[in-house]
Amino acid sequence: FWLKPFRLKSRTARRALPQLRQRTREAHKHKAMAEVPAAEVPQAEKDELFCTYAAMILKDSELDLSAENLNTLIKAAGGSVEAFFPTLFAKMLKGKDLDSMLKLGGGGGGGGAPAG
Secondary structure: OOOOOOOOOOHHHHHHHHHHHHHHHHHHOOOOOOEEEEEEHHHHHHHHHHHHHHHHHHHHHHOOOOOOHHHHHHHOOOOOOOHHHHHHHHHHHHOHHHHHHHOOOOOOOOOOOOOO
16 A cells, blocks of 8 residues: 555644545556556656645545645655645635536437438
8 A cells, every 4th residue: 555654734634534545545446547657657747636636635525725735635645746736736726616627427428320
């Protein structure tokens, strides 16, 4: 299991950690999560993914989407990002309606090919 032992200072972040651990366990059940090995993913994309997943966990846990909380979850997961990224991400999310962004549509598939 890749989460390193740590001590969270923020009560808010401590509440979100069990969810991060559960999602990590679920992700590890799948042998091939992506077509590109993690070592080959550019650091900028890793930074974005870490911030995105941390933001979704914080939102799902109804916690503050602050740079501090994003950093706490990322570090708890054993990750690291460029110092400016969580601050930028938190500012970008401020005032946005994340509930509507995170809803996945369940629309039907495309129509069948015409007969003939």
